Amino acid sequence: MYERFYDELFESGKFAIISEMSNLRYLIGPCKIIDDDRKQEFVVTMEGDEKITCTCGLFEHLGMICRHSLKVCVPRLTTSGFIHLYETAMTLLLSVRN
Numbered sequence: 348m349y350e351r352f353y354d355e356l357f358e359s360g361k362f363a364i365i366s367e368m369s370n371l372r373y374l375i376g377p378c379k380i381i382d383d384d385r386k387q388e389f390v391v392t393m394e395g396d397e398k399i400t401c402t403c404g405l406f407e408h409l410g411m412i413c414r415h416s417l418k419v420c421v422p423r424l425t426t427s428g429f430i431h432l433y434e435t436a437m438t439l440l441l442s443v444r445n
């Protein structure tokens with residue numbers, strides 16, 4: 348679980364915010380397009396401080412915050428906010444596995 352979260356955090360560095368579609372809604376895509384087949388864009392929507400959704404559906408499937416959502420929210424977090432995000436991600440992941 349710990350590794351998975353950090354994998355997502357590491358992979359988030361390969362993505363960029365392409366545009367802010369509207370208030371708290373962002374289009375996310377790869378920084379570098381290596382292969383057109385792999386070019387994928389996702390829409391991340393922040394709903395207040397407690398909820399963030401992404402069209403990739405990772406959270407809905409695994410309860411894990413995805414790299415696209417991390418790309419949007421990590422720069423906005425304080426250290427304590429990041430720890431809260433990490434703990435929430437771990438709690439959700441454990442509940443999905445159990």
Ligand SMILES: [Zn+2]
Pocket residue numbers: 389401402403404405413414415416
């Ligand atoms: Zn995503």
